[in-house]
Amino acid sequence: MGLSTISPTLLVASLMIAATPILLAALGELVVERAGVLNLGVEGMMITGAICGFAAAVGTGSPALGFVAAAASGAALALVFGFLTQILLSNQVATGLALTLFGLGLSSLLGQGYSGIRPPPTARFDFGPLSDLPFVGRVVFGHDWIVYLSLALTALIWWFLTRSRAGLTLRAVGENHEAAHALGMKVVAIRLCAIAFGGACAGLGGAYLSLVRVPQWTEGMTAGAGWIALAIVVFASWRAWGVLVGAYLFGGVTVLQLNLQAAGVAFPVEYLSMSPYLVTIAVLVLMSARSGRRALGAPACLGKPFHASQ
Amino acid sequence: MIRLEKRPQPSAIWKTVTPLLAVILTIVAGGLMFAALGTDPVAAIRTIFWDPLFHPQYASYSRPQLLVKAGPLILIAIGLSIGFRAGIWNIGAEGQYIIGAITGAGAGLALYPSEAWWIFPMMVAAGALGGWLWAMIPAILKTHFNTNEILVSLLLVYVAENLMASMAVGALRNPEGGGFPGSRNLSQWPAASNPELIAGTGMHWGVMAAFVAVILAYVLMSRHLTGFHIQLAGQAPRAAAFAGVRPERLVVFCLGLSGALAGLAGIFEVTGPAGQLSIDFNVGYGFTAIIVAFLGRLHPAGILLAGLLMALTYIGGELASFTLGIPAAAIQSFQGMLLFFLLAVDVLTNYRIRLGRTEAAT
Amino acid sequence: MYRRVLLSATAALALTGGFAAAQDEPTKVGFVFVGPIGDGGWTYEHNQARLAVEEEYGDAVETVFQESVPEGADAERVLTQMALSGADLIFTTSFGYMDPTINVAQRFPDVKFEHATGYKTAPNVSTYSARFYEGRAVQGLIAGRMTESNRIGYIASFPIPEVVRGINASYLAAKAVNPDVQFNVVWAFTWFDPAKEADAAQALIDQGADVILQHTDSTAPQAAAAEAGDVITFGQASDMAEYAPMPRVSSIIDNWAPYYIERVGDVMDGSWESQQVWYGIDEGMVKIGEISDAVPDDVREEAMALRDAISAGETHPFTGPINRQDGTEWLAEGETADDETLLGMDFYVEGLSGEIPN
Known part of the structure; x- marks a missing residue:
């Protein structure tokens, strides 16, 4: 056995699937953070989305409705966070962590009775003969529609943040909420929208795990994916395409290390298991070393509470 | 229309009343949840909050256990709170806790089965050093490359977990353990054990260290120039720069301190209550401590109380789980609710609620 | 003392309630679980056995359980609180509970403890474990017969004797029918992480494996195989019948119920004594799940025959000649492995490639 057994085509195809849950969650968090809000509750929203999506898909027999329910439940949970941090001005870091704790508990409560069930399958998108092309057939035209949705969402968020008027407003709120408020922007309302959107994306990411990627429901099945999504937003310097690169890089290293093991490459397994995290740190250091603080792109008001009468 | 108006000073009355209010709100909401699950809500609430402290059958055992559970939470949260005040976000205390346990246990086990008196103190020092070193990674990356410390400290948790798994099945595996993962039992090796100091109290060296840390943190923050610098850096970074505060030093100090305290918590836990390093040694103290720090309003005394409250919900939750058959998940949701309410009512301390369309002052 | 008070109170209640079985108070049995009861694998099966105990003894028994108890300090506290609550017998269902079980047992000499998969006993502590390797051999045979690519993927959890034994047993059985x-x-370095298990299965399938064996507990590898189409798998810990007849062609089921019922009965009639048991197919602790129609009849019969021979003690999965991976002799012709070597197994047999991480 050796490296020759690893097929690049299959590797790329599996890394795209492996990365999709993190990509979706990270895209949502990107918008939230660009609006100046730090929501550390991604893990809690993901797992809630995973069970609500699963339950809805099993109940209705339609994976699409499952994803809708997942997005709705993620958004609903996110709005609890939004209410606490935006209206009652609680600390965002602590509230986000509480949200994770609550989401993990709530999901296992809701999920009782759903273990050992197979969800209805999410179909691959049918591209007809295109799927039979070498390499691109599998990599570009061989996925289910959520993978394409996540890619479209990346482009859409990029366009929204950099090209649209609404995106400009959102960024203004994140960079300087005082000034934005003085200019008549509805800081709290904008942030609540962003938070709900972030929750919906995290819910979708969770449902992708429970409906496509694994697919089954088990307690605690997100196993830290939400935290990785948070890391990837920072890694991406708060840019949409950066999130895509980060998620695929992380997914790629994860899949690659298992492929290396399967190919029998003699390298200590425990170091291979650490590698996705170490590689992420290393790339991050390289990037932050090259650019100054400004270019790093952290929204200036990230995590700071806003109160109109201040 | 309800409006919030910022108080010139945080209200002292509300500061003490809000936690009680939060507990009452949680009891109401949690009671509804338990009732929905078909459990007697009164019994559930009593089991969680009252029985660990006063139940004739359990209390004599569970009261000291509160200290055992709260000790590491308080110790870690104290370290974190100081960094948080300065605006330095160490989210990876869990990793520093693990590394403290690994380095401390490793330093001790290298000398097994010696019975020298200095082994335990040396292990404690090694544990603190390990936690400190692990926290120095994000600190140095921050000061030299301006790398985000939240991300690096968090990612290092996963690295630490993998390292621990590899130690538990590799270098530190108990040679007499039949090939199973896990180190020798340190609590059964007198030179390395961290026993209960007074029988039946739950006090071990880690709990002592937590109390000492509370006092020292209080002195540091309210009586010492460094404490002043920390607060200044957190509230007004520009003014801090004028006052001669060097941000790099502050980063190294705060991350180092919180890392060392997390490492201490790790070594005290592995030599005492946990007894051995295993694959699942860490149980999330490092993450829970972040919540404890905020519940305690980043104040040492508050953290002490918050740590004890968290411990109470854990132990009471366990009791409720097996005596009343409440799923562990419901207990977890209940804890989440308690935190939500505590955070929510905090608004009353800093803001006044005004009805009607009064124009806000200031 | 307090325990007595509570027990007599329960007894009084039982009498006023008019229970027929209430000659004396119900026997209270505690269970400490390492995962959630909904994990669909290890803890799920232990909980099924708890329910079987309730079913068997009805009102004569009361069971309590605690899920997701971390190994270490928390385990010791949960055990103590269970003992304080008046439990007569406590099952601690994970290896990591070994030292906490022994510690608590010392303090409660009247309470009986049953510790799964450990090796330390005491007058009031028994250990029990299952010879899963017997089931692995049956799986190995089916795998060896069914594979067309001659590549079998194995998702292992942690490098411990239990797992190494499973790899060796299935490899030997597979090689016997397909050289x-x-x-x-x-090595996934986790017992349970569905996403990672899915990735691992995918990686193995991508590299040409058409049989996946798993020693991790989720059904994620089954789903990956179902997606691939022509890959077969085996259920682990529980039957995973929802993936039958393809890709899941058979399974190893942890069947704790007979043992739990027996031991609770022993406590009830006072005949409980400390023991160390390692039960296999014969005693019913290891069950081979139904072999599905995807397996040709002759292979199914061959697998059943192997199962029956192991059960009857006619065949031992580790029968010489077997060499270690490095080529040195382990078992001579006709020699069978002793339990001590099996319990501490930390080496691959000859023919396996790669190294056991340590």
Whole structure:
């Protein structure tokens, strides 16, 4: 056995699937953070989305409705966070962590009775003969529609943040909420929208795990994916395409290390298991070393509470 | 229309009343949840909050256990709170806790089965050093490359977990353990054990260290120039720069301190209550401590109380789980609710609620 | 003392309630679980056995359980609180509970403890474990017969004797029927992480494996195999019948119920004594799940025959000649492995490639 057994085509195809849950969650968090809000509750929203999506898909027999329910439940949970941090001005870091704790508990409560069930399958998108092309057939035209949705969402968020008027407003709120408020922007309302959107994306990411990627429901099945999504937003310097690169890089290293093991490459397994995290740190250091603080792109008001009468 | 108006000073009355209010709100909401699950809500609430402290059958055992559970939470949260005040976000205390346990246990086990008196103190020092070193990674990356410390400290948790798994099945595996993962039992090796100091109290060296840390943190923050610098850096970074505060030093100090305290918590836990390093040694103290720090309003005394409250919900939750058959998940949701309410009512301390369309002052 | 008070109170209640079985108070049995009861694998099966105990003894028994108890300090506290609550017998269902079980047992000499998969006993502590390797041999045979690519993927959890034993047993059985067979082992370093298990299965399938054996507890590898289409798998810990007849062609089921019922009965009639048991197919602790129609009849019969021979003690999965991976002799012709070596197994047999991480 050796490296020759690893097929690049299959590797790329599996890394795209492996990365999709993190990509979706990270895209949502990107918008939230660009609006100046730090929501550390991604893990809690993901797992809630995973069970609500699963339950809805099993109940209705339609994976699409499952994803809708997942997005709705993620958004609903996110709005609890939004209410606490935006209206009652609680600390965002602590509230986000509480949200994770609550989401993990709530999901296992809701999920009782759903273990050992197979969800209805999410179909691959049918591209007809295109799927039979070498390499691109599998990599570009061989996925289910959520993978394409996540890619479209990346482009859409990029366009929204950099090209649209609404995106400009959102960024203004994140960079300087005082000034934005003085200019008549509805800081709290904008942030609540962003938070709900972030929750919906995290819910979708969770449902992708429970409906496509694994697919089954088990307690605690997100196993830290939400935290990785948070890391990837920072890694991406708060840019949409950066999130895509980060998620695929992380997914790629994860899949690659298992492929290396399967190919029998003699390298200590425990170091291979650490590698996705170490590689992420290393790339991050390289990037932050090259650019100054400004270019790093952290929204200036990230995590700071806003109160109109201040 | 309800409006919030910022108080010139945080209200002292509300500061003490809000936690009680939060507990009452949680009891109401949690009671509804338990009732929905078909459990007697009164019994559930009593089991969680009252029985660990006063139940004739359990209390004599569970009261000291509160200290055992709260000790590491308080110790870690104290370290974190100081960094948080300065605006330095160490989210990876869990990793520093693990590394403290690994380095401390490793330093001790290298000398097994010696019975020298200095082994335990040396292990404690090694544990603190390990936690400190692990926290120095994000600190140095921050000061030299301006790398985000939240991300690096968090990612290092996963690295630490993998390292621990590899130690538990590799270098530190108990040679007499039949090939199973896990180190020798340190609590059964007198030179390395961290026993209960007074029988039946739950006090071990880690709990002592937590109390000492509370006092020292209080002195540091309210009586010492460094404490002043920390607060200044957190509230007004520009003014801090004028006052001669060097941000790099502050980063190294705060991350180092919180890392060392997390490492201490790790070594005290592995030599005492946990007894051995295993694959699942860490149980999330490092993450829970972040919540404890905020519940305690980043104040040492508050953290002490918050740590004890968290411990109470854990132990009471366990009791409720097996005596009343409440799923562990419901207990977890209940804890989440308690935190939500505590955070929510905090608004009353800093803001006044005004009805009607009064124009806000200031 | 307090325990007595509570027990007599329960007894009084039982009498006023008019229970027929209430000659004396119900026997209280505690269970400490390492995962959630909804994990669909290890803890799920232990909980099924708890329910079987309730079913068997009805009102004569009361069971309590605690899920997701971390190994270490928390385990010791949960055990103590269970003992304080008046439990007569406590099952601690994970290896990591070994030292906490022994510690608590010392303090409660009247309470009986049953510790799964450990090796330390006391007058009031028994240990029990299952010879899963017997089931692994049956799986190995089916795998060896069914594979067309001669590549078998194995998702291992942690490098501990239990797992190494499973790899060796299935490899030997597979090679016996198919000398060209090759095993690719991926160490996941987790018992339970569905996403990672799915990735591991995918990686193995991508590299040409058409049989996946798993020693992790989720059904994620089954789903990956179902997606691939022509890959077969085996249920682990529980039957995973929702993936039958393809890809899941059979399974190893942890069947704790007979043992739990027996031991609770022993406590009830006072005949409980400390023991160390390692039960296999014969005693019913290891069950081979139904072999599905995807397996040709002759292979199914061959597998059943192997199962029956192991059960009857006619065949031992580790029968010489077997060499270690490095080529040195382990078992001579006709020699069978002793339990001590099996319990501490930390080496691959000859023919397996790769190294056991340590």
